[in-house]
Amino acid sequence: MSKKTLFDKVWDSHVVDSIENGPQILYIDKHLIHEVTSPQAFNELENRGIPIFRPNQIVATADHNTPTLNQDQPVKDALSRHQLEQLSINCKKNNITLYELGHKYNGIVHVMAPELGITQPGITMVCGDSHTSTHGAFGTIAFGIGTSQVAQVFASQCLLLTKPKSLRVTVNGKLKKGVLPKDVILYIISKLGTNSGTGYFCEYAGNVFEEMSMEGRMTVCNMSIEMGARGGMIAPDQTTFNYIKNREFAPKGEAFEKKVAYWKTLPTDEGAVFDKEYHFDAADIEPMVTYGTNPGMGIKISDTIPVEENPSFKKSLAYMDFEAGESLINKPINYVFIGSCTNSRIEDFRVAANFIKGKKKADNVTAWLVPGSKQVETQIIDEGLKDIFTEAGFELRQPGCSACLAMNDDKIPQGEYCVSTSNRNFEGRQGQGSRTILASPLVAAATAVEGKIIDITKHLN
Amino acid sequence: MEKFRTLTSTAIPLNIENVDTDQIIPARFLKATDKKGFGDNVFRDWRFHKDGSINESFILNNKVYSGSILIAGDNFGCGSSREHAAWAIGGYGFKVVVSSFFADIFKGNALNNGLLPVQVSKEFLEHLLQDVTSHPETLVKVNLEQQTIAIEGSDLSEMFAIDPYKKTCMINGYDDIDYLINNKKLIEAFEANKIY
Ligand code: SF4
Numbered sequence: 001m002s003k004k005t006l007f008d009k010v011w012d013s014h015v016v017d018s019i020e021n022g023p024q025i026l027y028i029d030k031h032l033i034h035e036v037t038s039p040q041a042f043n044e045l046e047n048r049g050i051p052i053f054r055p056n057q058i059v060a061t062a063d064h065n066t067p068t069l070n071q072d073q074p075v076k077d078a079l080s081r082h083q084l085e086q087l088s089i090n091c092k093k094n095n096i097t098l099y100e101l102g103h104k105y106n107g108i109v110h111v112m113a114p115e116l117g118i119t120q121p122g123i124t125m126v127c128g129d130s131h132t133s134t135h136g137a138f139g140t141i142a143f144g145i146g147t148s149q150v151a152q153v154f155a156s157q158c159l160l161l162t163k164p165k166s167l168r169v170t171v172n173g174k175l176k177k178g179v180l181p182k183d184v185i186l187y188i189i190s191k192l193g194t195n196s197g198t199g200y201f202c203e204y205a206g207n208v209f210e211e212m213s214m215e216g217r218m219t220v221c222n223m224s225i226e227m228g229a230r231g232g233m234i235a236p237d238q239t240t241f242n243y244i245k246n247r248e249f250a251p252k253g254e255a256f257e258k259k260v261a262y263w264k265t266l267p268t269d270e271g272a273v274f275d276k277e278y279h280f281d282a283a284d285i286e287p288m289v290t291y292g293t294n295p296g297m298g299i300k301i302s303d304t305i306p307v308e309e310n311p312s313f314k315k316s317l318a319y320m321d322f323e324a325g326e327s328l329i330n331k332p333i334n335y336v337f338i339g340s341c342t343n344s345r346i347e348d349f350r351v352a353a354n355f356i357k358g359k360k361k362a363d364n365v366t367a368w369l370v371p372g373s374k375q376v377e378t379q380i381i382d383e384g385l386k387d388i389f390t391e392a393g394f395e396l397r398q399p400g401c402s403a404c405l406a407m408n409d410d411k412i413p414q415g416e417y418c419v420s421t422s423n424r425n426f427e428g429r430q431g432q433g434s435r436t437i438l439a440s441p442l443v444a445a446a447t448a449v450e451g452k453i454i455d456i457t458k459h460l461n
Numbered sequence: 462m463e464k465f466r467t468l469t470s471t472a473i474p475l476n477i478e479n480v481d482t483d484q485i486i487p488a489r490f491l492k493a494t495d496k497k498g499f500g501d502n503v504f505r506d507w508r509f510h511k512d513g514s515i516n517e518s519f520i521l522n523n524k525v526y527s528g529s530i531l532i533a534g535d536n537f538g539c540g541s542s543r544e545h546a547a548w549a550i551g552g553y554g555f556k557v558v559v560s561s562f563f564a565d566i567f568k569g570n571a572l573n574n575g576l577l578p579v580q581v582s583k584e585f586l587e588h589l590l591q592d593v594t595s596h597p598e599t600l601v602k603v604n605l606e607q608q609t610i611a612i613e614g615s616d617l618s619e620m621f622a623i624d625p626y627k628k629t630c631m632i633n634g635y636d637d638i639d640y641l642i643n644n645k646k647l648i649e650a651f652e653a654n655k656i657y
C-alpha cells in the first residue's frame with residue numbers, strides 16, 4: 001500500500017466524488033461562522049430558495065466586530081450592531097447554534113471551537129476566515145474560505161476543491177530560553193517568505209512541535225496562511241487527546257476511546273513523500289520581531305533590518321519609518337496588544353503575567369490585553385492573573401478580535417507603533433496609518449514594561 | 462454570475478507587489494451585509510489621504526489610465542479570506558486582474574464572482590506593466606476560451622492556466638452551488654457510509 005501523509009489520510013476520507021479533469025467534492029464536517037463573512041451567504045441562499053443542508057454542523061460566534069468594553073450594553077456603532085443582529089436573526093431562522101456576545105462560550109472563532117472540543121483530529125473544518133488554519137494543530141484539515149464557499153457549504157455541506165500539494169516543515173533540536181511558538185513560526189515565515197506555501201497544505205514535524213502544548217501548536221498552525229499555505233497540520237498525539245478529553249463537545253467514555261484508536265492511525269506514514277520539504281534547527285531560532293508590512297519581514301530581535309533595493313521593500317520601510325540596517329532595540333513604543341487568535345489563550349496570558357509580575361507598565365504605553373474567549377477571560381480571573389495585570393497598570397478587556405483587525409473601536413492611532421501578538425502587520429491593519437510590529441506575548445509584555453523594545457534574551461535569567 | 466469569454470480593454474498598471482486584501486478593502490468597510498458598494502472603497506487608503514482628500518499620485522486617480530483590466534505586481538491578494546476584496550475590485554469595474562502570482566483564496570474568490578485572475582510569467586508581466594505605463598492607450602486582449610492574453614498590435618502574447626472546470630463555469634456563468642446541489646444524492650450516500 002502506498003505511504004500516506006496525515007493530510008492525505010484526512011483528505012482522502014472526505015472525498016465524495018471526483019470530477020474528471022476537475023476538482024473533487026470534499027465533505028465538510030464542521031462549519032464555523034461569524035458576523036462579517038456570513039450575511040451575504042445567507043442572503044444568497046434565501047434569494048435562490050435553497051435551505052441550509054446541515055444546520056447542526058454549523059456553529060456561530062460573534063467576534064470580529066464586537067466591542068471589548070461594556071459588552072453587556074447595546075453595541076454603539078450602528079453598522080456593527082446591525083451586522084450582529086443580522087447574525088442572530090439568521091442563526092435563529094435556520095436553527096444554528098450561536099454563542100453571541102456575552103454568552104459564556106463566546107469568543108474568537110478559532111479560540112472557542114478548540115476549547116469546546118468542537119475541533120477534533122481527522123475531520124474537515126472550514127470558516128470564512130483565513131486563520132481557520134489554527135485548528136490544524138489537532139490533525140484537522142481546516143482552512144479559510146470566501147463567502148461564496150460559505151454559501152456552498154450551507155447548501156451542500158461540501159466544497160469543490162482541487163487537492164493542494166503537500167509541504168513539510170521539520171524543526172528539530174532544543175529551543176533557547178525565551179523562544180516561544182510564535183517565534184518559531186515568525187522565524188519559519190521570515191526564512192520561507194509569504195508565498196512559499198501557496199498551493200500547499202503544510203505539516204509541521206519534529207521534536208519541537210511534538211513537545212509543544214496544544215496552545216503553542218495552534219499559534220504555529222494559525223500563521224500557516226501567512227506563508228501562503230491554506231492550512232497547517234500537526235500529527236495528533238497524547239497531548240492532543242489529553243486536551244480534547246472531557247471538553248464540552250468531545251466524545252465521552254467508550255466513544256472517546258474508539259475515536260482515539262482511530263486518531264492514532266492518522267500520523268504520516270514513515271517514508272511518505274512530500275512535494276516540498278524544509279528543515280530547520282531549533283537552536284538557530286531567537287525571539288523575533290517584524291520590521292515591515294508583511295509577516296515575512298521578520299528578524300531576530302537582536303539583528304538589524306536587512307538592506308534591500310527592491311521598491312516594494314523600500315515602500316514598506318518608508319511606511320514603517322524604519323531605516324535599512326538599523327536595529328529595533330530601544331525603539332520607543334506607545335501601544336502593546338496581547339490578543340488575537342494567534343496569542344490570546346490562557347498560556348499566552350500566563351507567559352505575560354509571569355514576566356509582568358512585580359513590575360509596572362511604562363507610563364507612555366497603552367496596553368490592551370484581550371482574551372480570546374469568555375472561558376479564557378474566566379481562567380485569567382480564576383488564576384489570579386487579572387490581579388497581576390491590574391497591579392502593573394494593564395487593562396484586561398473583554399474577548400474578541402479587537403485590535404487584530406481594528407473593526408471595532410480598538411484602533412492604533414495614525415503613525416503609532418504597536419507591538420502586537422497578532423498575525424498581520426499589513427499597512428493600516430490595526431487602524432489607518434498604524435504601524436505593527438509582530439512579536440510573542442513575552443516580547444510584547446517586556447515592551448509594555450520598558451516602553452521600548454528591549455533585547456529580551458539579555459533579561460532572562 | 463456573469464458569463465465571460467473575451468475582453469479587449471485598456472488597462473491600469475498597479476506596479477506594487479504583495480498587495481494584500483487589507484489594502485484592497487480595509488476592514489472598517491466590512492460592516493455591510495450585502496455585496497453592493499464595495500467598489501467605492503477599493504484601495505481606499507491609497508486612493509484617499511486620511512483627511513479624505515484625493516491622493517493624486519495613486520494610479521487609480523490618474524485620469525490617463527482607465528479600463529477594466531488591472532495589472533498588479535507579484536503575489537496579489539494575499540492576506541485575509543475576505544471575498545469583499547473580489548467584490549470591491551469587481552464593483553469598481555474590473556473584469557480581469559493580471560499578476561505573476563495570486564494568493565490561493567483570492568484566486569478562488571475572484572473566480573466565484575466572475576472576476577478572471579490571469580497569471581502570467583514575470584517577464585510578460587514586466588512587459589505589460591512597462592507598455593501600459595508608457596502607453597496608456599495600449600489595448601490588452603484576454604481570450605478565456607483560448608486561454609491567451611495579448612497586447613494588441615504587438616506579437617506579445619502568452620497562454621495562461623485555468624482549472625478546466627472553473628473555465629466552463631466562467632464561460633457559462635454557472636457557479637459551484639448549482640453543481641453541488643445537483644449532487645445531493647451522492648453527498649447523502651457519503652454521509653451514510655462515513656468511515657471516520
Ligand atoms: S483575531 Fe484577527 S486573525 Fe483572528 S479571526 Fe479575529 S480578525 Fe481574524
